[in-house]
Amino acid sequence: MRVSPENIARHELVGLSTHIVESKDPSHVCRKGVILSESREMIQINTEQGVISVPKGICVFDLTLPDNTVVRISGRVLRGRPEDRMKKRLNRSW
Numbered sequence: 001m002r003v004s005p006e007n008i009a010r011h012e013l014v015g016l017s018t019h020i021v022e023s024k025d026p027s028h029v030c031r032k033g034v035i036l037s038e039s040r041e042m043i044q045i046n047t048e049q050g051v052i053s054v055p056k057g058i059c060v061f062d063l064t065l066p067d068n069t070v071v072r073i074s075g076r077v078l079r080g081r082p083e084d085r086m087k088k089r090l091n092r093s094w
Contacts, residue, residue: 005071008063009078010085013038018045021072022060028052040081 003011019032031054033047042053043061056075063071078085 003065005065005069008065008071008073012082013043013063013078016066017064018043019062019064020054020059021062023054024058025055028054028059038078038082041079043075043078 003016013035014037016035017032018035020028020030023029031045031047031052033045033052036044036046036051038044038056041055041057043056044051044053056078059075061073061075061078063073065071
C-alpha cells in the first residue's frame with residue numbers, strides 16, 4: 001500500500017521527513033528531521049542536533065510523503081503501537 005494523505009495515520013512513519021509545527025512543550029516546536037523509530041507514545045527523530053524523542057500526544061506534525069506532499073496530522077491520531085494503529089478504524093477528523 002502506497003502512503004497517501006488518506007492513509008497516513010495507518011501507515012508506517014519510519015523514514016518520513018517531519019517538522020513539528022505545534023507542541024505543548026515549546027522546546028519541540030520547529031524541530032525537523034527524519035523519523036528513525038516510533039513506539040506507542042514516542043517518535044524518535046534524527047535532527048541536525050542529534051536524535052530526539054518526542055511524545056506523540058502533545059505535538060502536531062507536518063509529514064512529507066515520498067511524492068513531496070505535506071500532511072499535517074495531530075500526534076493524538078498517531079498514538080498507539082504502529083502495528084495496532086494499522087488495524088484501527090479511524091475517523092477522518094484531521
